Amino acid sequence: MPEKWRSTFGRLKRWPILAAAGTLVVSAAVTVVALDRGAAGPTGCATPEECHAVTAAAGAAPAPTTTAQATPVPTADAADSAGASAAARAADPTGGGRYPARFSVGAPGVGRYRQSDTQLPVPRGYRVYEPHNQASKEWDLYNCKGSVNLDRIYFRAFIYIGTDCHGTVNITNSIIAPPPGSANRAILVNANSAGRLTLNIRNTTIRPEPVGSGQQNAALTDHAINDCPTCTIRISGVDVANTGGMCLCGANVTIERSWLHDNYIAHLADPSQAHTGGVFPYGGSGPVTISNSRLEPGVNAFTGKEVPGYWKAITAVLFTQSQGGSTLRNYLVRDSFISLGAFGLYAQDGTGLRLRDNVFGPTHWGRTSGCGSDCKATYAEWSNNVVGSIDGTPSGKAVPRPS
Template sequence: MPEKRRSTARRWPIVAAVGTLLVGAAVAVVALDRGAADPTGCATPAECHAGTAAAGDPTAPTTADEATPAPTVTAAGSASAAARAADPTGGGRYPARFSVGAPGVGRYRQSDARLPVPAGYRVFEPHDRASKEWDLYDCKGTVNLDRIYFRAFVYIGTNCHGTVNITNSIIAPPPGSANRAILVNANSAGRLTVNIRNTTVRPEPVGGGQQNAALTDHAINDCATCTIRLSGVDVANTGGMCLCGANVTIERSWLHDNYIAHLADPSQAHTGGVFPYGGSGPVTISNSRLEPGVDAFTGKEVPGYWKAITAVLFTQSQGGSTLRNYLVRDSFISLGAFGLYAQDGIGLRLHDNVFGPTHWGRTSQCGPDCRVTYAEWSNNVVGSIDGTPSGETLPRPS
């Protein structure tokens, strides 16, 4: 498989589409026109500040159902092998399909034109009609966005610092969107924390002759001074979950239906799952279901998925960077060309994961110039396409 590359630019304009991940590919820069503003809902960031603060911390689980599920425990203190063997959630370690995401969103197909607007949601249209961009150019303190249906991609801008909480919402970039679903572009003048909880990220499919950059790019990216946390997030119809490699936590979340349906040749795209390109860590993935090549509605693999999806978990150095403090646990990893394709990382830790079907291999070997080492590799097993563990041990990559 060819190596992925992306632009190292962190400032506006941002490189869009899959060309940023191809070795030697020409880079197309999308500069968005901010001239035509059509604000709806929170017209300015100030109107969104502390809107739901009275409800408490929007990043904390509010019910027992929202807490991270714990595996069944026997009297001896070990997880119940019988429960895991019969359960496509690995005994409750990772979520069932269509069980996480925004409240009010039921089962849906990748081809559905759009998701319905659940009761109680406000609809936010893009500020920029041409690019389909909804803007948080500047923000300070805490911004709470709750029960919003974004018919746009969300731009978190250069001077946005503090905390942005997106909860119980739907982010649905429409055809014509010029960038990823959540574009983080904050500068290094201050810290930014982005918490996304119980939210569905699903760009809308396109028809003939239409474009939607959010379909082939990772749903969200990091920044040099950012902390990103995804919890209970459903990501579909994208080029992956997260292009991020530092201060990132992904928990109880689900990636599926990476979008290649509009491509005559799926190999034109290099999509994936979680990609810490050039990242230094820490990155933690726990209790999550990452199966980018599955058709979740039917439970079958998408034909030719592997031609586009390099790996569910892919690590790669950039400019001499070294990934550290990388942890993947209690998760289902399935339906990439590889499950884990580690080209970078010192002391990687992976335990209690289930690796489902892939095209080339559940893991890849490390090349002659590869410096990858593992601090922990334990209780990782093979599983079926629905997530059910088989009990067959998966050896550590060599």
């Protein structure tokens, strides 16, 4: 096991520079980066419409996507058919339809793409939103009273959700593509505790644009989304690539039928500078539910092979850690593929963790990590978790419950 784990962390925002905030302990040191909003930011807008910098967008017709198909259930009186069906499920890289096939979720019209593609195509019917601030590359959403619906939009920016954004924000059928020079994660939630925010992200592709060696795009090395003290977040049918992880989220979070892949570290001289967790409820109290999802941050999805050095940048696909005496409760992971982090599951916090019917693919250090003497993670359920291959195909070999 490496001596040192490091992770970026940001709930607030500094304009536009990242500042070190402290050190975590995971039987070793974990460096944390915090972001906070300064006075130099742009002024607010009364409505999202007043904020939009919209350009006409035209593109190719939507490309067909592949839909994962569950294996048909055999009839009770067809023994041969039942055996064939079981064999088909065993050879199925979607675990018999439990989790999505690669490139089958995300924004309509995106299709297959390479990690290194400079930009994604703008599908027909999408509007293009440019940044409000060209220096930081951010697009601002300040007033969220009632419901704000953002549909079929190509954001050439990272999205900043402001301190007074309380209400419901729906981001659907869209592409979030922070360009080179972006100063923060793909969706930075900074809503304060004066009101509640519900953030629904559905059928959307989050994919920061790559940069060359030594260049900057902060969205490449941080979690795509973070939570807030009074947030409820639902991530459904979302494709997340070229990031440091999917979500820095620890309370009132649901992730379903979504896909994490292609962590991008080619621009880093030392990939360990980007140490994060795929889904990381740091200091979270729960509930957190992850279901029917494909979490494989270290795969190059276009080739089906490992991203070289992937394990240096992702502490674990599933990573839990206490902060300030917090305890994670109501944590459930089911029917998902967990693969290609330094660990698959690295649980350092959690009471009554529940994991069932998951497939654990290859990792660098181990599919799970043991819990040290100062660790308080316990399990209420660990059942039918099995080993799988790099493409997601399950085997019959059980993954033991972490000790």
